[in-house]
Amino acid sequence: MSRPILTLQGVSFRYRVSRHEYGPPVLKRVDLEITPGAIQVLIGSSGAGKSTFLRLLNRLEEPTEGVIRFDGVDLVECDPLRLRRDVALVAQEPFLVEGTVRENLMLPFEDGDAAGGLGDKMERVLHSVGLTAGMLTRPAGNLSVGEKQRVSLARALMTAPKVMLFDEPTSALDPDNRGLLARTVRRINASEAMTFVVVTHLEDFARELDGRLFRLRDGEIAAL
């Protein structure tokens, strides 16, 4: 078996409520390995700490205890900005900047570090999330929730991350769109060998993703 791309060792997490005080535990001594190139799905009820789990993986939060490693390197040693391009997170409520879909896809490159050929790349990522190049000129504000979700995923794909963290992607989707999204994730995973960590509270959607299943309950994560 290939070396895990992300490893959690004894990871506990509590939110800070003040400088010296912490709230109740959200994660308790979690040990977990994320397999590269695979889809892993974390199921849990709302409020179980699924989003928190993802936020730890791209260093939006720091574990209160334990170590998380990316490609064998402790996250505290990683530059968080670089890490977040390698371990991308698509939030539950997609946020698109004002302007067109094109401007949104170009957003990660506004520093000017684009490697050229962005036009082709935009068309390719749109295609991979099931949208067409015709979308590029549409104002982001006029998109449906499902389309926003896809554009948000496409934007995260633009930086060619190694791991894609996907937070409750179905929260605003109807069953048809959910099926479509599951197929999209499977397709990208197969074609790009991209690692996915998807969290959801929907068992059906989790099974549709056809990946390794885990359950988060009472702060503990167990394989299903």
Next chain:
Amino acid sequence: MMAEPIAPIGAGQLSLTVLLMLLVVGLSYYEKLALEREYLLGVGRTFVQLLLVGYILEYILSLNRWYLVLLILAVMVAAACQAGVGRLRRRDLRLYPMMAVSLLVGGGVTILVVTEVVLRIEPWYHPRYLIPLAGMIIGNAMNGATLGGERYRSELLLRSAEVETLLCLGFGAKRASANARREAISAALIPTLNSMMVVGVVSLPGMMTGQILAGTSPLIAVRYQIVVMIMISAAVSLSAYLMVVMLSRHYFTRHHQIRYYVLKK
């Protein structure tokens, strides 16, 4: 034009303002505003605080000592700091040093430029100039820092999805919070901009009115007022900017994470 000697207000004349006070109390009673007590307390404080300041200023102007002038300025900054943090309504002791720095730097630079470069007062601490000008500058710097700071915090909370999306795309805290910062600094400047637009047309500023009442030529009074308006805009923008920049370091970790426990406190 020679300034005519100003007509002094005697204690008897001052007490005649009671006629106007009765008008307010009467209105409050008639319309059941229940503001009589508060109004009379306000009147009392106005009399006591201003008479006290009058005596202190008279004393300081007559002594004309630089250390006394600096002492007065320090008291002003401390009081503004306390009032400004109080208005932010957060139980956060770290706001005090931030407020102090924005007032001292934002206000200090403005005071220095106005008194030493523009007006070139002699001696540098001339209390007749320095104290009233510094009072205006510090008061406005406090408003700028408070408005900017409060707006920055609420913008960050309102725009948390935007800020987090940008952080997740690999942008630093500075870029991720740029819109919030922009809104906050603009919001702090808007009252000043508004008053600059209507000054002299809709309203005659208090200082100018005072100078004219005291017999200064309106032509000189307006020049002072122009200096005052510009110095206020400088103090407001500089202190609002400093406050927002310092708050940014307070609300984000150096690893570009939002400190929600501070932001939501």
